Amino acid sequence: MNIGAIDFAQPWALLALPLAALPLLRRRRDTLLFPTLDWLPRDRAGRIAGFAWRALAVFALAAIVIALAGPGSPETTVTRTGRGAEILILMDRSRSMDAKMKPADWRTIDPHSMLYQVESRGEPKSAVARDLLSKFVEQRPDDRFALMFFSAGPMNVVPFTQHDAVVQAGIKAGGLGRGLSDTDVGRALTAAIDSFDARAYTGSRIILLVTDGGTHLDEPTRKRVREGLQANRIALHWLYLRTLNAPELDAEASAPPPQADGDDPAAIEIRNAYYAQESIAEVSLHRFFQSLPVTYRLYQADSPEDLAKAVAEVGRQQNFPLDFDERVPRQDHSRLFLSLAALCCALLLVYRSLLLRSWL
Known part of the structure; x- marks a missing residue:
């Protein structure tokens, strides 16, 4: 399967790409009801942190799925x-x-x-x-x-x-x-x-x-x-x-x-x-x-x-x-996406450890 200058060795794995949206779904325990929040100051840092960890989770899942699909540059002649x-x-x-x-x-x-x-x-x-x-x-x-x-x-x-x-x-x-x-x-x-x-x-x-x-x-x-x-x-x-x-x-x-x-x-x-x-x-x-x-x-x-x-x-x-x-063989880019997924997971662990410290 070719998409522009990128092809996939296992394109069927891309069917799992919608699973990357799971971190965007709000869980029931994440919702707390209060009569009013007008007296509370706006927590911009908290909003940014909440958006960041969800984005990292989405990128990690998407990168893993794309890596499983075997992305790469097709063989070419130079x-x-x-x-x-x-x-x-x-x-x-x-x-x-x-x-x-x-x-x-x-x-x-x-x-x-x-x-x-x-x-x-x-x-x-x-x-x-x-x-x-x-x-x-x-x-x-x-x-x-x-x-x-x-x-x-x-x-x-x-x-x-x-x-x-x-x-x-x-x-x-x-x-x-x-x-x-x-x-x-x-x-x-x-x-x-x-x-x-x-x-x-x-x-x-x-x-x-x-x-x-x-x-x-x-x-x-x-x-x-x-x-x-x-x-x-x-x-x-x-x-x-x-x-x-x-x-x-x-x-x-x-x-x-x-x-x-x-x-x-x-x-x-x-x-x-x-x-x-x-x-x-x-x-x-x-x-x-x-x-x-x-x-x-x-x-x-x-x-x-x-x-x-x-x-x-x-x-x-x-x-x-x-x-x-010169025939340039196909270049596999799976490692690049796996590295991106590993980086996102590492940042999520750091975020989680900081969050636990703030609760203790």
Whole structure:
């Protein structure tokens, strides 16, 4: 039941509201008969006291009845403006993310003992990523975050929200159990893009892909990703957690395919090397992302320190005006009316105690 800007959870309780008029009814014992009262002075204090205690009793009963009806402000939507972005964190939850990253001093380690050093001193990639993403969310209170995990398929964990505690809980939940062996980046990307379809464009949008591997996308999937990112104006950022012996997505992997000049053996060899790289899943995915008609940035991380720098760089780049609608839940005002009833009852007790003292 709505009355103006107030609604009632239990409107049937308002049927008892006429009971608040009971203190206004005069009782038989309150009436004394005298032949005349003309010789008595007017008792203004007594009249005021009599009116006051009846008013307090009426307010106390009315407040109790209204509190039982559950008054409150209905749910509403408020438009707010901040600085930041709408960021969907698309995090790989496959078994490969449980592998360890290289230690911070990996460049000084003997390559022959690298595997031993990684296994003995490295930190799990998924744990490092969760810790840094948790700090990233904490440092950006004006952003709206959504969280999605993926392995063989996408798992929508948290829809877009500005309530950081919910996002933090979702990130923490990603550390439970072990990941699956399969990874389908294509299905995850299309699901992440679809989550923007029903949302009005209010500012900068980002899909933050956090994974340690790539994939070969088929042409229908490439078309869906390309058209979806462009239609929804979404930027793509890839936090590439490079595994030991995984390809390095450097300038060579990013270069366009060379053109063979006739039968020049050198040019043909370079071109063949280029297409040989294309068979590597990470390189293939990176080159596809580079061909997208939207902003794409790659952040390659070999160690936790590299990943921390990459996350910080994402934060520095996304600080634009952002309009968003925040859903304000229903506000219950029952406690306010119960407090008013308690105050009225306390004043009635004070009045009664003073009255008894005057009689003694």
